[in-house]
Amino acid sequence: MELDIRSFAIRGCLLEEDIVTGSADAIRVIFVGLFGRFAQAGERRLFSFLLVQEFNLAMERVLSPVANFMKAFPDAAADASIQYMASIRKATRDMRAVNRSRPAADLLRDLIRIHLENTAVAACSSYMRFLLRCQPHKSAGALVRETKRFLKSVPHGDPFRIIFSLLLRRNVNRAEADILENLGTIQIHHGSAGSNMVARYFASLHTRSASDLFVAGQMALDCARHFGAITELTEFITQLEAALPDHRDELIRERAVQGRLPTFGHPEIAAAARTNRIEIDPRAAIYLYPLFESLDSGKLSVSETRMERVAIAQRMYQIAFFEGIEKPGRSGRLRIAPNTDFGSWIVQEVLGIDEMDRTLLSYVFRGFGWMMDVREQLQQPIIRPVIPPDPSIVPASVSERIIPNVVVSVHNRLCAPDAFAAARI
Numbered sequence: 077m078e079l080d081i082r083s084f085a086i087r088g089c090l091l092e093e094d095i096v097t098g099s100a101d102a103i104r105v106i107f108v109g110l111f112g113r114f115a116q117a118g119e120r121r122l123f124s125f126l127l128v129q130e131f132n133l134a135m136e137r138v139l140s141p142v143a144n145f146m147k148a149f150p151d152a153a154a155d156a157s158i159q160y161m162a163s164i165r166k167a168t169r170d171m172r173a174v175n176r177s178r179p180a181a182d183l184l185r186d187l188i189r190i191h192l193e194n195t196a197v198a199a200c201s202s203y204m205r206f207l208l209r210c211q212p213h214k215s216a217g218a219l220v221r222e223t224k225r226f227l228k229s230v231p232h233g234d235p236f237r238i239i240f241s242l243l244l245r246r247n248v249n250r251a252e253a254d255i256l257e258n259l260g261t262i263q264i265h266h267g268s269a270g271s272n273m274v275a276r277y278f279a280s281l282h283t284r285s286a287s288d289l290f291v292a293g294q295m296a297l298d299c300a301r302h303f304g305a306i307t308e309l310t311e312f313i314t315q316l317e318a319a320l321p322d323h324r325d326e327l328i329r330e331r332a333v334q335g336r337l338p339t340f341g342h343p344e345i346a347a348a349a350r351t352n353r354i355e356i357d358p359r360a361a362i363y364l365y366p367l368f369e370s371l372d373s374g375k376l377s378v379s380e381t382r383m384e385r386v387a388i389a390q391r392m393y394q395i396a397f398f399e400g401i402e403k404p405g406r407s408g409r410l411r412i413a414p415n416t417d418f419g420s421w422i423v424q425e426v427l428g429i430d431e432m433d434r435t436l437l438s439y440v441f442r443g444f445g446w447m448m449d450v451r452e453q454l455q456q457p458i459i460r461p462v463i464p465p466d467p468s469i470v471p472a473s474v475s476e477r478i479i480p481n482v483v484v485s486v487h488n489r490l491c492a493p494d495a496f497a498a499a500r501i
Contacts, residue, residue, distance in 0.1 A: 103124055155198075205430075236260065274293050328391065338417075
């Protein structure tokens, strides 16, 4: 099989390979994306301090209102809590416009403040939902106290690790944090995706409230043809779990023939073909590669229940991509490649992130990508239906085998039996 791997770069400075090899973490990618250059001496430390400071201040502001909201709506998803807090901002007139008349630094600080407040709201609401499931009669005050107690047990100085810990309901270890940051960093920006275009439209139209921009972007991100596809996979896996094991392959093939197999295929690239040449988005493999490394080294284990669920996802991969499917009246087997949500779902399933929260990590990191789009869009007089990349930031082709090797390694593993059992080294 010949794979045509689609890749991307940030401002022509950073490639996906830099993230995979560990030479570019989330902070570095965000800085380059926002400013179009690498941080100079001391700038990274100051920028990191700004993010930590804004996140900590946001935590102090949101705990009580989020607790009251979750007490009233204990099963609310994170997006509902974000929208609730956005409504409070509007009601209290805490809204400032996005336009070219604002100083760029002032606007960026405002965007960072709002986005980190939203991430704090979402992560805390997720943790409080967990507390209420354990003890439904817990008061709003108790929710605040227990969340504060948990936060004190988590190392400070890294907002992302705090968010990961709130989502996993425990202080994440280094391996878990690295896996999740790798996933999130890859998702920071990826061209003119739907939510990125929403951010651009709001910036182009000079929205009166920067908060609205993030809420609209989050709504777009949750759509079924964006990162919301991960929810459809959860629903399909649940359906397959309930089916007789001998009937599962038939159900998978049926959905694939209908063109409705969740997290497979892509609307922009030729991610399906009847030949041995097929385009593939490498992000799913990039997410899974460090997961497999941690499983093999013993740093991570998978519960029996979750092992069964990811084994079903693995079988979907084998049928749709490795074996291929036959469509009535068509010759040859059709292979359908997985997209980014396939790998993201498996990572979050293995680590135990609540099914309701599986687009939240995408929001946390992609929000910084929206800021990049806003800053760029405000330099243009009007939005265009199609925004081609600036030739000056399109990376030259590279011959490194890092990403292809990752894709091949993960593909071979998923095609073999028991991919999620630790391999003997």
